Amino acid sequence: MRVLLVGAGGVGTAITRIAARRSFFEALVVADYDPARADAAVAALDGDDRFHAERVDAGDEAAVADLLARHRCDVLLNATDPRFVMPLFRAARTTGATYVDMAMSLSRPHPDRPYEECGVRLGDAQFAEAGDWAAAGALALVGMGVEPGLSDVFARYAADELFDEIEEIGIRDGANLTVEGHDFAPSFNIWTTIEECLNPPVVYEADRGWFTTAPFSEPEVFDFPEGIGPVECVNVEHEEVLLVPRWVKARRVTFKYGLGNAFIETLKTLHLLGLDRTAPVTVPSASGPVSVSPRDVVAACLPDPATLGELMHGKTCAGTWVRGVKDGAPREVYLYHVVDNQWSMAEYGSQAVVWQTAVNPVVALELLTTGAWSGAGVLGPEAFPPRPFLDLLTAYGSPWGQREQ
Secondary structure (H helix, E strand, O other): OEEEEEOOOHHHHHHHHHHOOOOOOOEEEEEEOOHHHHHHHHHOOOOOOOEEEEEOOOOOHHHHHHHHHHOOOOEEEEOOOHHHHHHHHHHHHHHOOEEEEOOOOOOEOOOOOOOOOOOEOOOHHHHOOHHHHHHOOOEEEOOOEOOOEHHHHHHHHHHHHHOOEEEEEEEEEEEOOEEOOOOOOOOOOHHHHHHHHHOOOEEEEOOOEEEEOOOOOOOEEEEEOOOOEEEEEEEOOOHHHHHHHHHOOOOEEEEEEOOOHHHHHHHHHHHHOOOOOOOOEEEOOOOOOEEEOHHHHHHHHOOOHHHOHHHEEOEEEEEEEEEEEEOOEEEEEEEEEEEEHHHHHHHHOOOHHHHHHHHHHHHHHHHHHHOOOOOOEEEOHHHOOHHHHHHHHHHOOOOOEEEEO
């Protein structure tokens, strides 16, 4: 396997550090708009000659296709933010490469009823091209991070091995992470955080299909394992709700994120001020008017999540809560994956949130290489057998857990 990794931020750099310990691939090209980031990711790998750095604009489909061809890469792994999903997705199709991402094409709210009806849903643009991928015998594995990704694998595992009927699948994400010296320092890409937290959340119900609610709706307190404890979680737009029902039968699917009141109020303020917008605004300056995206300004003013590891303390938990029936009796289970920031920093030099995201696409690539996973079309993680993934994740030194509720 020869891989083109586009994006050398926190997650992309963690991918290189995880992959460097595995032998399943022949080459991994690390490409970024900022060549210094790509160079730094490769330089940190102690001269491993399987890695090579390049510069590329992720929005330039032709340039990405040329890079794939020039390095004879048969896989494109997208570690950029969701703005660049479609040009990278199409560059892979153009060259015949397998495509893997950790987030899907962007949504657009319903123009008249944003908090009742879906407009353009997450992933719609990719699934619209699923027939072309299937006809070509090509694979796009979408949503293969931790959430979405591992959480979807958990959903399929619950359906296959733990339940006869599923009433509800609820992705529940929480942490007790703190960052020294910062009152507001998101541990993940702020561009993506704003997108998923301020867009109308999507809920799935078997008798209604997909519909939306208001941001931060239906708060509940969920007790997270391994010392994290109770965290208030709220509805947030996320890919699992769009993916899970395509392959797993459940009466209801939700995604709730443990944000905390201070985080929610900050996001609401950004929205109130229009600082969550992506469309450029014109700003006067001494040298003349400058066009700038408000959301990019917010991102530039906040610390890079990849640099926060030494200041972070605590654990992060991603997991899938499932309620249903097994052998005629009610059952509730929480399947989860916890990463301690102290461990991930000591072991890999990557903070917990980005490391937890990064390990899952590497596991998936290894399964595709061995043939344990295979397929054609635009497929989510639920479309594949879950046990090989969960076994290999454990072999990577990062075991998952199961708790009866």
